[in-house]
Amino acid sequence: MTERDIALTVAGSDSGGGAGIQADLKTIEAHGVFGTSALTSVTAQNTRGVEAIEDVPTETIAAQIDAVTDDFAVSAAKTGMLSSAAIIETVADSLADHEFPLVVDPVMVAQSGDRLLAAEAETVLKEQLLPQATLVTPNLPEAAVLTGMEIEDEEDMRAAAAAIAADGPDAVLVTGGHLHEDELVDVLAADGETHTFRKARRDTDDTHGSGCTISAAIAAELAGGATMPAAVEHAERFIDRAVSYGLAVGSGDGPVNHLAGLYDDAARADALDDVRALVETLERSDIDALVPEVGLNVAVATPYAMDADDVAAVDGRLHRTADGVAAAGCPRLGVSDHVAQSLLTARDHDHSVVAAATIRLDDTVAEAVTDQFDAVEVDRTRSDGESVAESRDESAAWAVERAMNDRETVPDAVFDRGAVGEETICRLFAPSPAVLEERLLALADAI
Secondary structure, three states, rough: OOOEEEEEEEEOOOOOOOHHHHHHHHHHHHHEEEEEEEEEEEEEOOOOOOOEEEEOOOOHHHHHHHHHHHHHOOOEEEOOOOOOOHHHHHHHHHHEEEEEEEEEOOOOOOOOOOOOOOOOHHHHHHHHHHHHHOEOEEEEEHHHHHHHHOOOOHHHHHHHHHHHOOOOOEEEEEEEOOOOOEEEEEEEEEEEEEEEEEEEEOOOOOOEOOHHHHHHHHHHHHHOOOOOHHHHHHHHHHHHHHHOOOOOOOOOOOOOOHHHHHHHHHHHHHHHHHHHHHHHHHHHHOHHHHOOOOOEEEEEEEEOOOOOEEEEEOOOOEEEEOOOEEEOOOEEEOOOOOHHHHHHHHHHHHHOOEEEEEOOOOHHHHHHHHHHHOOEEEOEEOOOEEEOOOHHHHHHHHHHHOOOOOOOOOOEEEEEOOOOOOOEEEEEEEHHHHHHHHHHHHHHHOO
C-alpha cells in the first residue's frame, strides 16, 4: 500500500482545461500529491475567454468540502474562483475548523479580462477568508483591488504585500507578471521578512492558468511539509518551466504546461544515453582535428530544459590521447557550463535545438564550417582587445545572442576568434544527437 500526501482544491472549472480546478489537479498530481476537489462554479471557457458561468449551490459546495475532509487526511488546501459573497462565506465556514495550511488565490479577473468575482464579494473575501489564509497569492490587478493602491514597480509590490498582510493572512505573495519589464519579480512577505524571486520574462503568450498553477504548486509543497519560503521557491521554478514550455493549443492564449517538469524528469536517462552513444561513436572515429586543447564536449538537453542540471554532457570532456580521442569521464547531468550555456541560450530562441558541441577553431575549421553549414562568426573583443564578457560561461551565452541579431533561426554553428586570455571556439547546434553526430563526422572528414 502506497501512502501519499493529500491536497484539496476549492475552485471553479475551466472547460478549456488550462486554468481552474483542472489546472490545480494537474499541478498537484505532478508534485506526487493526491488531489481532491470541491467545485464552486462551472464555466464555459476556452483560450479566448469565458462564455458563461454557473455557480454551484452553496450547500453542494459545503457538502463536497465536508465529504473530502471527513474521509481524507488533507494536509493542505487552496482556493481559486469563488465568484460570490455567499460562496466565499460558505468556503470560509467549511474550512474554518481545519488546521492544514490554506493558500488563497483571490481569483477576480480571467486572463481574457472577464470578471470572475462580483465586486460586492470583495469585502467578504477580505474580512472572512483572507484572515484564515496561510498564504494569499494576488497578481498585480488583484493586489490593486485588495489594497486600492496603484502598483507600478517592485517597491509598490512590497507595500501592497504588507497592506494585504494587515488583513490577517500569515503570508502574501504578490506576483508581478503584469509589470511591463524584461525581468519578472514576485514578492513574498512572510514571518516579518521579504523574499524576492526574479526570473526572465518568457517570449510567449501561452500563460493561461499561470496564477492557478503557482498557487496549486505551493499548496502541494506545503502538503508535503515544506516551509513557506521553500514551497514558494519551488513553485517559482515550477511555473517558470511551465510558462517557458507553454502549450500552443486553442486559438487564443494557450495554457502553461503543467506536466513539463514531470516529462523532463522522465527524459533524463534518455539524454544521458544519447551522450553516451555520441561518445562511443566519436571515440571510434578520427576526429582529432576537432578537439581543442581544453577538450571537446557534446551535450544533449532534456526536452524541457531550464538550466545546466537539465543538460547531459561529458564529465571532463573528450581529449586527444596517444590512442585516439577518449572521454575523461562519464556522461552526467550538470557537469558542463560552457556547452550547456550555449545550448540553453540557443533553446531560448528555438526549443527544437536539442544537441550541441564545442570544437576547436582555426582557419581550416572556420572555412569548413562556413562551407558546409549555416554558420555565423561573432567578434568577442572590444577595441582594447579585452573580452566583452566577464566569464567563459557569459561569453558562451553572449556569443549565441550576438549571432541571433537579425535572425529568426538558430545557426548550425557559431564561432569566434577569442579574446585576450580566451581561446577561439566553435559551437555546433543540431535538432537531434544523430544530426550532431553527422555534422561532427562530416567536419572531421572535410579537414
